Every structure is written in C-alpha cells, then in structure tokens.
Amino acid sequence: MSNSLKTKRLYKKSLKNGEIKRLNTLKDAISKINHLLLHVKKEGELYQKVCDILIKTGEYVFICIGLLDSQKNKINGIAFAGKEDGYLSLMNNPVVMTAETGKILVVNDIATDTFFKPWRSEALYRDYRAMAAIPLIYNKKIIGNLNVYSGVENSFKNQEIKFLNEVANDIAIGIKSIRYEKELERNYINTKRALYETINSFALISERRDSYTAGHQKRVAALTSAIAKAMKLDSNITEGIYFISILHDLGKMCIPLSILSKPACLSKAEIMLIQSHCNEGYDILKNIEFPWPIAETILQHHERINGSGYPYGLKDKDILLEAKILAVADTIEAMSSHRPYRPAIGLNKALKEIAKNKGILYDGLTVDVCIDLFKNKKFKF
Amino acid sequence: MSNSLKTKRLYKKSLKNGEIKRLNTLKDAISKINHLLLHVKKEGELYQKVCDILIKTGEYVFICIGLLDSQKNKINGIAFAGKEDGYLSLMNNPVVMTAETGKILVVNDIATDTFFKPWRSEALYRDYRAMAAIPLIYNKKIIGNLNVYSGVENSFKNQEIKFLNEVANDIAIGIKSIRYEKELERNYINTKRALYETINSFALISERRDSYTAGHQKRVAALTSAIAKAMKLDSNITEGIYFISILHDLGKMCIPLSILSKPACLSKAEIMLIQSHCNEGYDILKNIEFPWPIAETILQHHERINGSGYPYGLKDKDILLEAKILAVADTIEAMSSHRPYRPAIGLNKALKEIAKNKGILYDGLTVDVCIDLFKNKKFKF
Numbered sequence: 001m002s003n004s005l006k007t008k009r010l011y012k013k014s015l016k017n018g019e020i021k022r023l024n025t026l027k028d029a030i031s032k033i034n035h036l037l038l039h040v041k042k043e044g045e046l047y048q049k050v051c052d053i054l055i056k057t058g059e060y061v062f063i064c065i066g067l068l069d070s071q072k073n074k075i076n077g078i079a080f081a082g083k084e085d086g087y088l089s090l091m092n093n094p095v096v097m098t099a100e101t102g103k104i105l106v107v108n109d110i111a112t113d114t115f116f117k118p119w120r121s122e123a124l125y126r127d128y129r130a131m132a133a134i135p136l137i138y139n140k141k142i143i144g145n146l147n148v149y150s151g152v153e154n155s156f157k158n159q160e161i162k163f164l165n166e167v168a169n170d171i172a173i174g175i176k177s178i179r180y181e182k183e184l185e186r187n188y189i190n191t192k193r194a195l196y197e198t199i200n201s202f203a204l205i206s207e208r209r210d211s212y213t214a215g216h217q218k219r220v221a222a223l224t225s226a227i228a229k230a231m232k233l234d235s236n237i238t239e240g241i242y243f244i245s246i247l248h249d250l251g252k253m254c255i256p257l258s259i260l261s262k263p264a265c266l267s268k269a270e271i272m273l274i275q276s277h278c279n280e281g282y283d284i285l286k287n288i289e290f291p292w293p294i295a296e297t298i299l300q301h302h303e304r305i306n307g308s309g310y311p312y313g314l315k316d317k318d319i320l321l322e323a324k325i326l327a328v329a330d331t332i333e334a335m336s337s338h339r340p341y342r343p344a345i346g347l348n349k350a351l352k353e354i355a356k357n358k359g360i361l362y363d364g365l366t367v368d369v370c371i372d373l374f375k376n377k378k379f380k381f
Numbered sequence: 382m383s384n385s386l387k388t389k390r391l392y393k394k395s396l397k398n399g400e401i402k403r404l405n406t407l408k409d410a411i412s413k414i415n416h417l418l419l420h421v422k423k424e425g426e427l428y429q430k431v432c433d434i435l436i437k438t439g440e441y442v443f444i445c446i447g448l449l450d451s452q453k454n455k456i457n458g459i460a461f462a463g464k465e466d467g468y469l470s471l472m473n474n475p476v477v478m479t480a481e482t483g484k485i486l487v488v489n490d491i492a493t494d495t496f497f498k499p500w501r502s503e504a505l506y507r508d509y510r511a512m513a514a515i516p517l518i519y520n521k522k523i524i525g526n527l528n529v530y531s532g533v534e535n536s537f538k539n540q541e542i543k544f545l546n547e548v549a550n551d552i553a554i555g556i557k558s559i560r561y562e563k564e565l566e567r568n569y570i571n572t573k574r575a576l577y578e579t580i581n582s583f584a585l586i587s588e589r590r591d592s593y594t595a596g597h598q599k600r601v602a603a604l605t606s607a608i609a610k611a612m613k614l615d616s617n618i619t620e621g622i623y624f625i626s627i628l629h630d631l632g633k634m635c636i637p638l639s640i641l642s643k644p645a646c647l648s649k650a651e652i653m654l655i656q657s658h659c660n661e662g663y664d665i666l667k668n669i670e671f672p673w674p675i676a677e678t679i680l681q682h683h684e685r686i687n688g689s690g691y692p693y694g695l696k697d698k699d700i701l702l703e704a705k706i707l708a709v710a711d712t713i714e715a716m717s718s719h720r721p722y723r724p725a726i727g728l729n730k731a732l733k734e735i736a737k738n739k740g741i742l743y744d745g746l747t748v749d750v751c752i753d754l755f756k757n758k759k760f761k762f
Contacts, residue, residue: 031411
C-alpha cells in the first residue's frame with residue numbers, strides 16, 4: 001500500500017470515527033432534551049434549556065430559538081446560547097428571516113453562500129461557518145425556528161439534519177403539551193370562578209326579595225366555615241359547607257313574601273308553608289352535580305338528632321355532618337337577629353339554647369366547637 | 382507479548398466493545414421511551430410500549446411492568462413483552478412480590494440465588510438467568526415496578542442498573558403527567574357541568590315564582606340558539622346565547638308578583654317597575670366573570686336599533702349582537718304566548734310585526750334568519 005493511500009484511508013477512518021462520535025454526542029443531547037421536556041412546565045425555560053443542552057455538546061458555536069411574531073410576521077430570537085455577541089440585534093438577521101418557508105434551510109459555507117452575503121462578515125467575525133435553520137411546527141403552523149451555527153463548513157450532513165429535525169419536533173411536542181396544560185388550567189380556574197360567583201349570586205338573589213333574611217345566609221356561612229376549620233375537616237368539605245350555607249334558605253324564594261315577613265303569629269298552614277323551604281331548595285338544586293352535597297344538606301338542615309326535626313324526622317346517624325353543623329349555625333344566627341314576628345333574642349341566649357340541647361337536638365361536637373369559637377376564639381358575626 | 386496475554390486482552394477488548402454496544406442500544410431505547418412519553422396519553426399504552434421498546438433491544442428475554450393493587454397490597458403484572466409463557470399466573474411470582482421494599486432488587490444468577498428458589502425451575506424453563514426489579518415511585522409512593530429478565534447471568538452491571546432506574550423514573554414522570562392532565566380534564570368537565578346546571582337552575586328558580594313566564598326563557602333560548610346556528614356564529618357565542626336567553630328575565634324576581642301577573646292595564650309607574658327587570662338582572666349577574674357577556678346582554682335586550690328601547694335608548698351600533706338576536710326571539714315568543722293582561726296574539730302576527738319593523742326596531746339580518754327558520758326550516762317552539 002502506498003503511503004498516500006494509507007494516509008487517505010486513515011484520514012477517512014478518523015473522519016468516520018469523528019462522525020460517529022459526533023452523532024453519539026448528539027444522541028445524548030436528544031436524550032437530555034426529551035428528558036427535559038418531560039419535566040419543564042414553562043415555555044421560556046424549555047427554549048433556554050434546549051439551547052443550553054445543544055451548545056454543551058461542543059459541536060456548535062451559536063444556537064438560537066426564534067418565535068414567530070404573527071402580527072409583524074417576523075421571527076424574534078427568544079432564547080440563545082453560545083457566541084451571540086450582538087448578532088440577534090442586527091437588522092433582518094437570518095434568525096429573523098428564515099421562518100416563512102416552513103422548510104429546512106442549510107447554508108453549508110457561510111463564506112461563499114450568496115444567500116448569506118448580507119450578514120457574511122458579521123457571521124464570519126463570530127466564527128460562524130455553516131448554518132441550519134429548522135422550522136418549529138405546532139398545530140400545522142410555523143411558530144418559529146431552531147437556528148444552529150457550526151464553526152466548521154459543510155458540517156451539516158444528512159444524519160445531523162435528521163437529528164436537528166428530531167430536536168425541533170420534540171420542542172414542538174413539548175410546547176404543545178405545555179400550552180395544552182396551561183389552557184386546561186386556565187379553563188378550569190375560570191370555570192371554577194364562574195361557578196363560585198354564580199352560586200354567590202344565586203344566594204344574593206334569594207336575599208333580595210326578603211330583607212329580613214338578607215345577610216343571614218352570609219353570616220351563617222361565616223360561622224359554619226369557622227366550625228369546619230376548627231374541626232379540621234377536609235378542605236373540600238370546608239369549601240362545600242360555605243356554599244351550602246350561602247344557599248341554605250334558597251327555597252324561601254318559593255314562599256309568598258306576605259307570609260315570610262308577617263309580623264304576627266303564623267297559622268299551622270302558614271308554618272307548614274314556611275317549612276317547605278327545605279324541600280323547595282332541594283328541588284331547585286337536586287339536579288346539579290356539585291362537588292358537594294348542597295341539595296341534600298339543605299333538605300336536612302332542619303332535622304334534629306333526636307328525630308324531632310323536619311321534613312323527615314331523621315335521626316342522628318342519618319343526618320349529614322354538614323347538616324348538623326348548619327343546624328347549629330342557623331339556629332344561633334337566627335336567634336341573634338331580629339325577625340318580623342319577634343325581636344332579636346340575643347347571642348348569649350342562643351348559645352345557652354344550643355348548650356342545653358347538646359346531644360338532644362344538636363350534634364355534641366358541633367355545639368362544643370361552636371361555643372368554643374364564641375367564648376374563646378373571639379368569633380363574631 | 383505472550384499469546385495467552387494477547388488472547389486475554391482481545392477478550393477484554395471484545396467484552397468492552399460488547400458492553401459499549403449494549404449500553405448504546407439501551408441509550409437508544411431510553412431516547413425512544415422519552416419520545417414515547419411525550420406523545421402517549423393513556424397509561425395502559427405507556428406501559429405496553431415501554432415493554433415493547435425494551436424487548437426490542439434484544440438484550441432481555443422478558444419484561445414486565447407491575448402496578449400495586451393498594452387494597453390487596455400486591456403487585457399485578459399489567460403489561461409485558463417477551464417470553465411470558467404463563468409466568469405471571471404463577472402463584473406469588475417475583476413480579477407480584479418485589480414491590481414492598483421500594484428498593485432495587487437484582488438477582489444475578491437465578492440458578493443459584495436462594496431468594497429465587499421458589500420460582501427457579503419455572504424461571505430457568507423460560508430461559509430467565511438474571512433479574513432486576515426497579516420500583517416505580519410516584520408522589521413518593523411505590524406504585525409498581527419494572528421487571529427485567531435477562532437470558533445471561535451476571536448481566537446487570539452498575540451502568541445498566543442506572544439505565545433501568547432512569548427508565549423507571551421516566552415512566553413515573555410519564556404517569557404523573559398523564560394523571561395530572563386527566564385530573565385537570567375531569568375537574569374542568571365537572572366544574573363546567575356544575576356551572577351549566579347552576580345557570581339552568583338559576584333560570585328555573587326565576588320561573589317558579591311566575592307561572593306566566595314559566596317556559597318563556599327556555600323557548601326563547603331554543604329560538605336564539607337556532608338563530609345563532611343559522612348565522613353560523615362562533616360556537617362560543619352560540620353556547621353563550623343559550624345561557625343569556627335562559628336567564629334573560631331573571632330580574633323579574635325583583636318585581637312584585639302582584640304587578641307581574643296583574644290581569645289589567647298597568648299604570649306608568651307599574652310599567653317602569655316592570656322595565657327595571659333589565660337593570661335588576663344586570664345587577665344580579667354583573668360581577669360574575671362568565672365566558673360570555675350575559676349581564677350586558679340582559680341589560681340591553683329591550684334596546685331597539687332606532688334608539689326607542691330601554692333602559693338607555695342605545696342605537697344599532699352600540700347594541701351587542703347577542704342582544705339584537707335576543708330582542709327578536711323574545712318579542713316573537715312573548716307575542717305567541719298568553720299573558721295575564723292579554724290573550725296570545727299568535728305566531729303569524731308576531732312574524733309580521735318583526736318583518737314590519739325590520740331595520741327599524743329589529744336587526745335586519747336577525748329578522749331574515751328568524752323568519753326563514755319559521756317559514757322554511759320548520760322551526761317550532
């Protein structure tokens with residue numbers, strides 16, 4: 001074998017080894033990027049970290065991810081790594097330009113490529129010798145590009161372009177996942193807020209008609225929430241008890257105002273009519289699948305644990321905890337407030353009343369917690 | 382160099398090359414698994430595909446992913462690839478067993494390891510020679526394990542265990558992401574449904590008091606929805622117009638029933654009181670951040686495009702499209718129905734009335750679409 005042939009072969013072999021090594025390095029980078037995409041929850045972080053991983057391969061001098069500004073129809077470099085040195089602030093630099101076609105653009109030799117002429121000297125000054133720009137496609141639209149600058153001309157071989165395309169695809173998948181989650185979160189939060197506000201308005205409307213009970217539901221809700229917190233109930237139950245309480249007299253909407261606000265003793269028929277507010281409230285709400293037992297609790301909030309309540313005379317074990325708490329708070333608030341048919345009885349008498357009937361009409365633990373709130377924890381309506 | 386030393390070195394080198402190749406194969410597998418995890422939306426699919434990828438490396442004879450059945454406190458094999466051949470249905474097989482500790486378990490030689498004695502013959506019969514079981518940890522709890530069986534004893538070196546641990550971590554991240562998205566989706570759907578149902582109940586309640594307008598809102602909502610669809614409006618607007626319509630007379634809750642259902646001519650003051658239902662409805666709903674302009678539309682639904690409406694005498698360009706559609710549907714439904722103070726005027730006369738006032742009181746396009754619905758598309762209340 002002639003020496004020159006030997007040298008050529010050795011050169012080819014070392015070239016091949018170099019290429020294998022390079023592709024292996026890039027494979028490792030893809031693995032890191034994929035791993036990153038599983039974790040990352042913010043788009044900005046994703047872009048920056050992808051640039052960082054690619055630059056750390058040591059194979060490139062400058063990496064930049066650009067995003068399309070759809071109004072101005074141009075790409076803005078939003079994350080980069082490596083030797084930028086003011087390159088992105090050059091007017092109409094290639095990062096800004098190469099997004100429109102949606103095709104991969106490779107400039108094998110920046111020093112000679114005519115396309116690159118306008119930025120050639122700036123690029124060579126920064127040791128950029130070759131460039132590849134890969135579009136980022138999301139929902140079939142170009143949203144930006146991945147720009148990779150190499151310090152060696154002709155370094156973007158087919159295999160490597162395939163690799164960079166894979167990186168671009170993975171970025172797009174990552175963006176999709178992040179945006180989908182963000183949208184879901186936003187929709188959920190907005191809908192939840194609309195639900196909360198609707199329930200509150202629901203409560204408001206039922207208080208609008210009947211000024212005597214206006215504010216009653218809100219005050220009861222403050223007390224039941226405090227009791228639930230003091231009992232250290234699950235946060236979902238505590239949240240639910242607020243909404244249950246704020247709506248508990250909704251059924252009074254269906255009772256003639258003339259009876260609701262009659263400043264005199266009521267007939268038996270009138271009392272029965274007023275008592276029907278539990279069933280009426282239940283009927284209005286029973287078909288709504290709230291995450292809390294709102295309708296059922298409203299139906300039960302005048303039940304008493306010895307079975308003397310209405311509408312069904314349920315006993316202790318058959319009454320929901322929420323209804324037991326609501327019964328105590330409702331009684332205390334009602335006795336503390338003025339009613340058309342009687343003046344306020346007062347908080348102290350109300351507390352004595354529930355203490356006297358602890359374990360008879362009212363749930364023992366609830367009574368203890370409630371009295372403790374007023375006596376020791378400075379709870380006030 | 383002696384021949385035996387040479388052979389030893391060559392053997393070592395080939396061993397090293399074999400190991401490098403093996404680790405490279407496994408690296409590729411991790412890359413594929415990571416890529417898979419970005420795509421996959423179902424847990425079952427994730428488990429099965431991970432098993433498939435690992436078996437396709439050619440390095441293992443059997444792969445199985447087990448999930449903890451927290452009630453029975455044992456692991457069930459839920460996905461596998463390779464030579465199973467009834468292994469998973471063996472009583473208390475190692476897949477079932479090795480979850481409790483939360484530690485990686487390696488059996489280097491199944492033929493001699495005492496731990497493996499109970500299943501040794503079954504394992505050897507299936508060409509299992511070594512085993513590694515890696516726990517899957519999610520939210521700091523063991524949720525299952527990844528079981529890898531090799532056909533070569535002592536094949537689970539440190540590097541490879543590290544790799545398998547990485548696979549297990551990635552599976553756990555994938556599960557976390559899938560479960561989080563599923564939970565978000567579920568919460569969103571449930572909350573949205575609760576919101577829809579609450580709005581419907583809101584409507585129901587306002588109709589309960591006043592039997593003359595009961596059903597009115599529902600019928601108007603059917604017509605406005607049909608108009609919006611015929612106009613090919615955005616699905617969000619079409620959805621919104623249903624809820625706007627179903628609630629549009631909510632403000633009547635605040636007007637004494639004695640006036641609402643008075644079977645006689647109304648005084649000027651009484652008419653003003655009834656007209657206030659637009660503002661009352663707006664007041665009740667204005668603070669709710671619905672994804673639709675419900676309160677604003679209700680406020681405007683008695684405005685007329687020539688400025689002759691109430692409460693503000695707004696003109697064409699200042700009236701929401703939703704309010705223009707609602708105005709037409711509301712008028713037609715009201716004229717078609719019986720009222721306390723007059724009998725039904727009838728659908729035909731109602732259609733003539735809006736046709737006559739097209740472009741004067743009512744939006745032209747809405748009138749055309751609406752008449753077309755009744756005359757040609759067989760729309761019925």
